[in-house]
Ligand SMILES: Nc1ncnc2c1ncn2[C@@H]1O[C@H](COP(=O)(O)OP(=O)(O)OP(=O)(O)O)[C@@H](O)[C@H]1O
C-alpha cells in the first residue's frame with residue numbers, strides 16, 4: 001500500500017504571516033504521518049503557504065506567468081527549501097525516515113507549459129525505505145523564465161509514478177465546499193462544481209481550491225481532499241472529505 005499525501009501550505013504555515021511555520025499544525029501532521037499504519041510507504045508533498053506564495057506574489061510569478069529575475073528565483077526557491085527543512089525535521093524528530101527532494105533541481109516545463117518531472121529518484125528512495133518529502137517550487141519554463149510548480153501538480157505526477165493506492169490532499173477546509181458551505185461528497189467534473197470554487201482566502205498564486213480541483217481531476221485515480229482533523233482517519237484508511245474522481249482523465253483536460 002503506497003500513499004501520496006500533500007500537506008497544504010495553508011495547513012503547516014500561518015498563511016498570512018510571511019515565512020511563519022504553524023508549529024502546532026505541523027507537529028500534529030508529522031505525528032499523524034509517524035503513526036500511519038502504512039508505515040514508511042508514503043511520499044509527502046507540501047505546499048507553499050506563507051513561504052512560497054508570499055515571495056511568488058512579490059515577484060509576480062504564477063504557474064503560467066514567469067520571472068527571469070534570478071533574485072526572484074532564489075527568493076521563492078530558498079523560502080520553499082526553508083519550509084521543506086522544517087517539514088523534514090518535524091517528521092525526522094518523530095522517527096520518520098524523511099529526506100528532502102527539491103523539484104526545481106530536476107523538473108522543467110516546455111513552451112506549451114507541459115511539465116516533465118523525473119520521478120526515478122522518488123521511486124528508488126521509496127523502495128530503499130526512505131520517505132521522500134517534495135514541495136511546491138519554481139520550475140524552469142521555456143519562454144517564461146521560471147514559473148510556480150504547485151504541490152498539487154506534483155501529486156498528479158507522483159501518484160502514477162509510485163503506483164499510489166491512495167492519494168490524500170490535506171488542506172484547511174474539511175473538503176471542497178458547495179455554495180451552501182457543505183462538503184461535496186464526490187466530484188467527477190469541473191463544470192458541475194465550478195460555480196462554488198474560488199481561489200484562496202490567503203495569498204495564493206496557484207489557484208486555491210479551483211486550481212486544486214482542476215489538477216486532481218487530471219489524475220486517473222481517486223484523490224481525497226480533507227481537513228487537518230481528518231489526516232489521522234485518512235491515513236487509517238478512511239475516506240473523509242471530498243473524493244475527486246477524474247475517471248477518464250483525458251475527458252477533463
Ligand atoms: N468551494 C471551496 N471549497 C473549499 N475551499 C475553497 C472553496 N473555494 C475557495 N476555497 C479556498 O481554497 C483554500 C484552499 O486552497 P489553498 O490553495 O489555499 O490550500 P492549500 O493547498 O492547503 O495551501 P497551499 O496552496 O499553500 O499549499 C481554502 O482555504 C479556501 O479559502
Ligand SMILES: C=C(C)CCOP(=O)(O)O
Nearest residue numbers: 047048052136150151206
Ligand atoms: C508558491 C510556491 C512556490 C509553491 C506553490 O505550491 P502550492 O502551495 O502547493 O500551490
